[in-house]
Amino acid sequence: MLFIAAPNATATTLQTTQATIPVCATAIWNQTFSIIAGSSGNIGASQSLLQYPHNVYIDIYGNLYVSDCNNHRIQRYPRGSMFANTVAGITGSAGSSYSQLYYPTSIYVDSNSTMYISDWTNCRILRWALGDPLGSIVAGGNGCGGALTQIYNSYGLFVDNQHNIYISDYQNHRVVKWFASNTTSGILLAGGYGAGSTADKLNHPWGIYVDSNQGIYIVDHSNHRVQFWAYGSLLGVTVAGITGNSGPWSYQFTNPTAITFDPYGYMYVLDTGNSRVQKWFPGAAYGQTVAAAVSMTTAYGLQIDHSGNIIVCDTYNQRVISFGITCHSGNSRVVKWLATNTTAGILVAGGNGAGSTPDKLNNPWGLYVDSNQAVYIVDRNNHRVQLWNNGVISGVTVAGTTGISGPWSFQLNSPTSVMLDPAGFMYILDSGNGRILKWSPGALYGITILTGSFSTPLGMQLDRFNNLVVADTNNYRIVSFGLLCSSATTTTAPPPTSTTFQICATAVWNQVFSTLAGSSGNRGSSTTLLYNPSDMTFDSYQNLYVVDTANHRIQKFNSGSSVGTTAIGTGSAGSSYSELNSPSAIYIDANRTMFILDTSNYRVLKWKLEEPLGIIVAGSQTAGSGLNQITTSYAMFVDNQYNVYVSEYGNHRVTMWLATNTTAGILVAGGNGAGSASNKLNYPWGVYVDVNGTIYVVDRNNHRVQRWNSGAMTGTTVGGSTADPGPYSYQFSSPTAIAFDIFGYMYILDSGNSRVQRWLPGATYGITIAATSMSTPYGMKIGPLGNIVIADTFNYRILSFALTCPSVTTTTPLPPFQATVPVCATAIWNQTFSTLVGSMGTAGSSPTLLYNPSSIAFDGYRNMYITDISNHRIQLYAPGSNIGTTIAGVTSSPGSSRSQLNSPYGLQVTSNGTMFILDTSNYRVLQWQTGEPMGYVMAGGNGNGAALTQIGVSYALFVDVQYNIYISESSNNRITKWSPSNSTVGALVAGGNGAGNTADKLSNPWGIYVTNQSTYIADRSNHRIQKWDFGASLATTVAGSTSDPGAWSYQFNNPVAITFDPSGYMYILDSANNRIVQWYPNAPYGITVVSATMSTPLSMNFDPLGNIIISDTSYYRVISFNIMCPSATTTTTPLPSEFLSYFSRMNQKYIF
Incomplete structure (x- = not known):
């Protein structure tokens, strides 16, 4: 046994977001x-x-x-x-x-x-x-x-x-x-x-x-x-x-x-x-x-x-x-000193020694006296506010819990200040929790209206403009929070708060499920049984909350336990604020505030954990079709502004209820009666809202998922086949629930088929990831560990399908992209190369051979990817291995299906193994997740042509951090940009004026590199590198000599690839000269850093160690020139400003 004598880590944050520790002065x-x-x-x-x-x-x-x-x-x-x-x-x-x-x-x-x-x-x-x-x-x-x-x-x-x-x-x-x-x-x-x-x-x-x-x-x-x-x-x-x-x-x-x-x-x-x-x-x-x-x-x-x-x-x-x-406190009292008598005060509260009984105070702090001379006292060490009416001998607690500090809405933690507004609402500076609470008259708990990075705030007041001013004592400042009166009819489209879960890129789920709660076929109301559970969620402690519909309650199961406790509801149907009636859905935030869709009461309740009552935030407790009502509803979504989206089953619509207006909703989808047209829904169920305010609706009786863009009047089908139920991968049968992961993959609970389907963005079919014998499952969530959790409603149980990642490194934190590879400022490369993959002069299709390799890329785990052009495939090589695995395409079988490739040239790979493949002879770009059987079209796919809905013969591409795809269209002599939100048409960003050597033209462009300001293009047949600023109509030559091929240091001969290092130095694969040239910013010539006998090299890249990797295409091999870093003897040219901001944004996004 080794024991290390090691110390404490004192790790408090600056202007910490956690509550200030309540150490009293005494x-x-x-x-x-x-x-x-x-x-x-x-x-x-x-x-x-x-x-x-x-x-x-x-x-x-x-x-x-x-x-x-x-x-x-x-x-x-x-x-x-x-x-x-x-x-x-x-x-x-x-x-x-x-x-x-x-x-x-x-x-x-x-x-x-x-x-x-x-x-x-x-x-x-x-x-x-x-x-x-x-x-x-x-x-x-x-x-x-x-x-x-x-x-x-x-x-x-x-x-x-x-x-x-x-x-x-x-x-x-x-x-x-x-x-x-x-x-x-x-x-x-x-x-x-x-x-x-x-x-x-x-x-x-x-x-x-x-x-x-x-x-x-x-x-x-x-x-x-x-x-x-x-x-x-x-x-x-x-x-x-x-x-x-x-x-x-x-x-x-x-x-x-x-x-x-x-x-x-x-x-x-x-x-x-x-x-x-x-x-x-x-x-x-x-x-x-x-x-x-x-x-x-x-x-x-x-x-x-x-x-x-x-x-x-x-x-x-x-x-x-x-x-x-x-x-220990002082006099523990409040004394009134008359303006007419400055010699002695009058006792008005406390004075009986420090204590927590109604007649005592303990370290009283802030005061407020109303027009009736009633005194509101911040009883700091008792963590409460006491009301002492004029002339009484004891106080009444009107906020907080005596002697118990805490962060919940009914608690205070060393409060310091209090005031009332004209409506009688009380405002409390809850110093230890770093927040201000608004407390309604007679309320059991307060509502947080303000929180900030405070450090022991002690004073609070409203100024004459009703701005809230706080003395942030230990931050040595006075801060003001401006008064805002929000519009009741508009809101900024918020990002979702329904968590996007960290699911690994190669995720699979164990088909042998475990039961988290309930018992198969056994219904009941005991602590271990459920009765028609319809939804569930998890809090930040991994405790499970189950909507136990027929028992009219919410059951809480501590992490790992199958014994529940009733968190909300009485077990009997009712309509009071302490009761539920056939609840169907639940959402819980980081503070364990629950939103509950109380179906048969036609309302959504907001309910603090451990509090006795909820408050209505949507609906009016009566069924109807007015926008101040909801009818029978089974699903909802809550965004990070606490706006509630209700999927109204009986009204065939989705309404949004603003957090600032709980009296009426806003129609955001459907509402035109039941139907299958694009402007209608037919008994909608699950709902999800993304960061752009786009609404995804599980249109149950139409057996589809509809996407309604923010403000749109119609929806688009993104999953399923309208009014066509079935068991095939492109179909659903009465789907009920929806979720998304961090990759934008959509998960649908296909209730009638007893399965969960995963749909890639833009896909025309889904992949079954979890299936078993279930009985009308209604609810589905992705659990805190990435497990798929299902409410198997009529089997009276909650099921979990555990996530597994085939490789232990699939969720390893990702290294940065090429811009941060360790290319030192004094880098030189060994001129004696090594062969990584393939064999010189030997073409083949076996796992160790290649047939005209082109683009090279690396993922976050240092796996190497190669486009094997004439084998119509993408090969993956584990670090140090020369044995490839085909991960996209079918070896020696060109084709145009989404599982095939035809002479792929360009390739880019994200850190998690998502490939963007330039499928040259199919005139398209496919996005293809490693491990999936096929890709989906993100650009082109409409045949060879010059329309902006098409791409021509193309050999290189670039994908930026927003997943915009830039394509170097050789035959069209242009560069086009394709947005991830629009795969039907591209936008012209460079060239497009026919072949030529003027500043507005390109001739057979090849390699491409994009910063946040400019596009750099290997203008192959003009033997130059063009820099095309965004929005510009003309380019600038930054390397090479236009239409002047040659072997001198200022010339190129058919350059085909381009990249940059962290210092802003440009590297060009000068194909016909069999060399790589390093070009300093604004230099008139380049420096050859790598040269060897090669045959039509077409691509290059840095590996994660800074070695230069080249596809020696017509020699059917990939070779490596290893990096060396001698001691610095000269000052490095500083990095251009455009690269500084660009590289910081691209950090940890891609490995090229």
Whole structure:
């Protein structure tokens, strides 16, 4: 067993989005601690045990994350639980894959439950989304070392609100910052001059904290001090401890490890060697012990939780402990001083000592006095607002829950300010939750009207324009939020909030399902049974919520449990706000606010979890066809503005109900009676709304899916065959539900056929991905792990089809595209090439041979793709292999079906393996997902021609980050652009004026490269490179000599391919000269970087290592010239501005 002595990661974000920790100014901590995770002295790998835990973090919901170092995992303890789930790493399995950890030491969790993990032995920082099986490298990962591309045994980390990572680089005696936009190297911020005790050095730094001015507080472990490095400074200043002088006195530390701050700027340091936590006032010469325990043994982690308790990772005792906070108040009263008497006040509230009974207050803060002299008091430490009417001896709670802080709508967390508007609505500055709540008279909960990146806001007021003005105290600013009166009839088309799930590109689903809830054939109302469940969803904790229709309730099943609890409803049909009547659909947001389609009450309810009542946000509780009513409805969609789209089954329409107007809906689809025409629907069911406001409607009785563009009067069929039910792949039979994944693939629950179909964009048929014996299934969702979850309604159960990814690397975080390949500024390439694939002079169709290879591309996993022209196929080669697999086309079988290719030339591949194939002799571009049996047409496909609905003979293409396709049409002497939203017609972007050598013409164009400003074209028969700015009518020659072929450095002879490196240098495959020329920006000539005996080379690319790869076409092989990087002796020409912005946008999108 290896044990690593590692510290805490203090990782609070700048202007953090989580609630400010409610540490009162008079805080003291109970010296009798409680154990909140692990067991004293007991090592283990079960859910309740730990093995040398190193660090803790508490997320915005109060869940505890522990870096369980020697179990090589991250454990997540739900709030209040002693039993954890493993959310990163594999218990007891150390490793360096993206699914493994190797002695993790530090952790930070952002507001989206994304973890940042210091993976000690692997010398890397992983970013890991909750629920994902893999992490991605965001810092390090290049071996352990001292280069700025490396980290070395780094323990402490800090993540700011831009997701930049500050790393305490222990063995390198420095602190480095890795920007979120650059995961290849960091920058030095502090230390880095070797171990030492002078002001410019550190000695094994551990915990770090970064303030709002980017000043860094560093726990300088082996120097027994805390150093402060102001932003941009070359030297640190000691702010706590004595350099090189360890000890137990109040001015000393012994091997401190962790640091954090409270809202008042007080510093808390875990003084590991003295088994204590020291509180250090700004500028103080010594600290004050606020938590200590003789029984602590080599404690490493420190955090203050959302109640102000001090949490310590007591590492060698295999536990996490909590020291409870207590806040002593002052007079705990409200006193009125008359203007006519300044000598004594009058007691109007409290004054009976600190307490939580109705006659007492505890640290009262804000006040509001109404016209009747009733006093509203923010009772801060009781987390409530008390109303004391004039002359009474006790108060009444009108907001919050006495003594219980929290983030829910019925709770407050250290509130500080209150005011009322003329209508009697109360506004509360909920300081600890960083929000303002509006509380209706007599309401049981408030509504959040404002939230921001506050830091202990203390004051709030309305100005004369009714703008809300907040004193954002610890951000040292006053902020104003302008009053907006939204129109009741318009809204911006929002992006969806129904989650798009991280489904891997090669996803398959296990056809052996598991039952998540209910029992096949057994209906009932017990905690383990269901009665006609019709829909389900998951919250951010992976708890399952089931719409138990015939039981008139919503059942909540904790993750992994088949025993439910009733979250909403009474089990009996009813129409009060606490009851449901045959509910059909559910949506839940990140705050666990539920939207419930209460079908037989003809309404949609908005309901906070754990609250007793819902509120109506759509419908009027009576069936009808007026726009202030809904009728029988079975499905809905909620966008991120909380607008509700209702699929009205009985009214054959879809209506949108704005969050700002719950009294009437807006017709957005159908509404013209039942029918099969494009302007009608026939008993619609499922509905989905995309980021453009486009509505996808499951038109059940028409057995189709209709797409209604925003504002359109008619729909377009995108799945199924109108009024033609059946079992074939292009048909549906009474479909009911719809979902989408991140690739734009559509998933349909084909209820009558008991299957789930996946439809690619533009496809004419679907692929069955899940099927079994079901009985009228109604609901379907993609679960938090990518599993397909189905409400098998009349079998009274919820089914799950588990996602599997055939390759363990299919969801590995993707490397960037060609622009960020490691082509160093001083790069040279070995002139002795190696053959990667094929055999010189030997054409063939076997897995090891090629027949006229052309384009080369790489995906995010370093697989190489080659267009094998005369074999009419695309070949894939795993890294290091020369044995190909045919992944598109049929070997030696040209054809025009969507499963065949005919002399493909051009190819581009996204990081996840989606191919764009220029199918030259079919005059089309196919988009083809690796692993699928066929592609679909994204451009052309209408025969050879010059109309903009056609493409001519073409040899190269380029696909940008929006998936626009640029085609170099050789026979049409032009470049056209085809949008992903319109595959029927292209737009002219260059040339198109016939063959010629003037600035407005091209002659046999070939290779192409597109930036955010310009198109670069290998104008082959003019022997030049043309730069064509967007919208321009003329081009500029940037390389070569027009119509002047030759072998001189300023000339080309039939150039065919072009690309760029990160420095903006252009590389041209000069085919007839058998060379690659590197061309500096604005240079009059190029430099030959690669030259060899080749036969009609047609394509080139950089591989992920910066090697130059060439298709030596007529020699039937692909060859590689390896890169070398000598020491720099000259200054690199700076990157042009257009490339800087373009490369940053393209980062991690494509591998070309």
